[in-house]
Amino acid sequence: MIKSETLGKLFAALAKAQGELEKAVKNSDNPFYKSKYPDLEAVIDASRPHLVANGICVSQFHEDSDDGRVRLTTLVGHESGEFMQATASLKPKEDSPQPSGGALTYLRRYDYAAAIGLAQTDDDGETAQGRGDTRTAKVEKPELREAQERDAVLQEISAFFAQTERSIGTAIKTIVLKGKTKAQVVAMSLDALQYAYQEMLRYAEMAEKDTPRFWEENAMVKEVVDAKSK
Numbered sequence: 001m002i003k004s005e006t007l008g009k010l011f012a013a014l015a016k017a018q019g020e021l022e023k024a025v026k027n028s029d030n031p032f033y034k035s036k037y038p039d040l041e042a043v044i045d046a047s048r049p050h051l052v053a054n055g056i057c058v059s060q061f062h063e064d065s066d067d068g069r070v071r072l073t074t075l076v077g078h079e080s081g082e083f084m085q086a087t088a089s090l091k092p093k094e095d096s097p098q099p100s101g102g103a104l105t106y107l108r109r110y111d112y113a114a115a116i117g118l119a120q121t122d123d124d125g126e127t128a129q130g131r132g133d134t135r136t137a138k139v140e141k142p143e144l145r146e147a148q149e150r151d152a153v154l155q156e157i158s159a160f161f162a163q164t165e166r167s168i169g170t171a172i173k174t175i176v177l178k179g180k181t182k183a184q185v186v187a188m189s190l191d192a193l194q195y196a197y198q199e200m201l202r203y204a205e206m207a208e209k210d211t212p213r214f215w216e217e218n219a220m221v222k223e224v225v226d227a228k229s230k
Helices: 008-020 040-051 097-116 142-163 165-174 183-187 190-209 211-217 217-229
Strands: 028-030 035-036 056-065 070-078 084-088
Touching: 008 040, 008 056, 008 142, 008 190, 035 097, 035 165, 035 217, 040 056, 040 097, 056 097, 070 097, 084 097, 142 183, 142 211, 165 190, 165 211, 190 211
Parallel strands: none
Antiparallel strands: 028 035, 056 070, 070 084
16 A cells, blocks of 8 residues: 555545445346446445545556556545555456456446445456356444544554654643543544544644744643653
């Protein structure tokens, strides 16, 4: 995976979008298994309004390959400039336009949905792999997804303080986290962590633009900061 140095804003926006997502409509027929699945258009239609509303975009790029595999890079970006991307590949059963096109469509739909956390029933893999090969996308449990998102935000908070000037970082800890211990911070809910992280970024931006004013407005913590900084 390739990603930007920070991912906090992207994760926060993606978490909000995922909270609004519903399952894609199963609008296409699988004639071999007499079942239905959501095609690429249905996956995009189910997610695009929520992604756009939260400043998120998804781009996909097809790459030619000499080994007969179909390769697709999926990039998830945020209006802040943060992004993450990964490349997946699939070898069609036959080296001809129809199986290759099916493999590409399958990868686009599968990776698009996986990148944004959209649940779908995925049972058309035989188009790319041969009639007998089907794949079912795992529907991620909400509690597991939330745990993963919490871990990601906690990592961003840790990185934030590691990169912030010591006295400024101590001030922001005192202001935003109210003297919480590490264990208490880890126990915070996902919503509380996301809000706290956004507040940290806001205070850091204030400090960077006008440090004297930052200290003036937060004189209440200066004594504590001075003591902890020695």
